[in-house]
Amino acid sequence: MRELQLVGIDKRFPPGVRACADVTLTIRAGEVLAVLGENGAGKTTLMRIAAGVTRPDRGSVVKDGSRLALGSPRDAISHGIGMVHQHFMLIPRLSVAENVVLGFEGGSRLLDRSTLRRSVESFSEQVGLRVDAGRLVEELAVGEQQRVEILRALYRGAEVLILDEPTAVLTPTETDGLFRVVREMASAGKAIVFISHKLHEISQVADRVVILRNGELVAERPPTTPLGELAALMVGRPVEVPTRSGTAASESVALELAGACSHGAPGLDSVSMVVGRGEIVGVAGVDGNGQVALEEVLAGIRQLSGGTLSLVGEAPERTSPTTMRRLGLVRIPSERHRDGIVAPASVWENLVMFDLHRLGFARGGALRVRAARRRAEQLVEEYGIRCGSIDQSVGELSGGNQQKVVIARELAADPSVVVAAQPTRGLDVGATAGVHRALLEHRERGRAVVLISADLDEICQLSDRVYVMYEGRVSGTAAPSERERIGRLMAGVAA
């Protein structure tokens, strides 16, 4: 194969959302093409069309001049087009070898486990992606699972390999490993498509960058293009990246955990941390290393089984969300849809729901609707929440605007501590900048922020100090400039 062309691809989803608008694109053998765009820009849809998962309304996929009929992923595979989806298509309870060969077992009706395993292992060595083919997929770390996905695509004979946001789930070390693999595959003559919305990755891995916005291909650039320019192309207007100014003014302690333990899988194992007023303390870590336990302990949802938690000098015996809130700690929850908003309720109800009593909107059991709505109008204005009206249900807003509702509600009371857990997950560049700005302003006002995030860029950009969590423990502390050290701590490597 020399090149794969997507010609005039058009795709609409009901109701009237145009995911791809007449996109024409060439993917060449031996190069890494980065497809950059905000959430909802149509990157994934476009590539799902190339991989036979989704059918276009118009347009065609052309390989070396001949038009392909792609009715299913299997058709695409038979033409050498493979895709590694963001949510892996692996079967956890089957072995690596079984996952790799599934549907492509070859002649025999019988499966001989050891032969299967040996042949997958020798294939994996041949292409330079070592795996232990006998292990069950569910026993593997996420990075290894991704390797299995890539291996499977190659086993099926992929010449074009599409990777959809492949770094979203990886540690920095795993990311570096992936980039190496991607570069090697490209020099071996494969065509690689790398879907991403993380700008800084592009220069490390891509040969060419195309930018999609609202379903349209808006530009093609070399990977050396300044990040600001790429960001502006993605968003459609210049984006300011908010940054931290000055050093933290932390004379007094706002929040302290000493030897905190909690049950859970993983829970907390003797976690100690201090958060001062006027600083943003980052808690870095790969998902699933105790961050949820930390978030819930701080929010008063989960009780400590050992150690102490003190907040502005008080150490409540039993915590609850109500006591923590009363003591001035609020949370921007990691599970926004579950814990952050009441999706079917209106914008104004969501904006005032936690503060009805404090603000005097509930008197004798009756709601003072007019006053509450006025307050909501102010917040919508102040935080730039884009909604049709304050009566619109929050569930209808975009992810970014939903998060603005959460932030407006939580920060409006000027709490002394904000626990922001994965606050920009799933948000695009513009909305992310808005969230960062709000957190930085809170810090400027001399308040404390605990920023729990798996996004290392976010951690380094905003934090005054960084704790790294690994398997429920604090595996180390670092300055935000020590990016590599944080990465090693995240992987549980002694740094």
Added chain:
Amino acid sequence: MSAEAVVTSGIATTLELSTPIVFGGLGGVLSERSGVLNIALEGTMLVGAFGYFAGAAATGTVIGGIVLAVAAATSGALVLAWLAIHANADQVIAGMAVNLIASGLTDFLYQAIYGVSGTAPVPGMGPVGIPLLDKIPVVGPSLFDQSLLTYLALLAVPAVSFWLFRTRAGLHVLAVGERPEAADSAGLGVYKIRYLSVAASGVACGLGGAFILTQVSSFSSDMTAGVGYIALAAVIFGNWRPRGVLVAAVLFGAFEALQSILQSLGVSVPYDLLLAVPYLVTIVAVSGFVGRVRAPQADGVPYVRS
């Protein structure tokens, strides 16, 4: 009774009582490993029992009975399959619906065809001794003097196990039952595999129902009497593995046999309590006291192609 006679009859009764549980349980494993939750084992076996009766009555032969038992039970299973796979029905409710329909329909057909007085007993299947082996003391008359269907059930266990875990087709069934979207993207026909698996479960249930009928040679309403639910318990207790199903079925059969032996020895034990044992054991099994049992990930979840 001599001690030897008690042991012999105990083992023989256990195997006899285990046979329909093994068939039903294998049916459950086949269906659920492909991702179709099968509460309908009871009803499917009942349809199988009726099918045997009708077939044997019409042809006067055992073979006629078995053929119609399998055909009828497979049709019953395909009703469940359609509800679960294409109508996206809640599979618990769909299964219960099949059970209720089976109960009513077999009763109705029996009375409509054979009248209230019924008909003469149909040919059954008595024990067939295996030459030489059945002469071994104790073990011989208990293990090697059984219905042909019991031998078939015992042979079916390793056969299904081999098919599921050692063949390409089995791997495809497992894949579809764990993550149909992954199987689909590998080019496997999710719907086809599920239909075939549920049909295979119908075949097994048909044999189980036939066995129940061959023991008594006449049909009566709801004559499966909960064996299908015990088979369902055996599927869970056996961790969705054929060999596990066998262990569970023998265990449950042994409790029932124990009850009848105790009764014949004049020891009075509350009958209901022993009947509850399989369910109690299953609750213990699923609550994680004896290792962890785990259902196929997509068990009971309809697959809708995006």
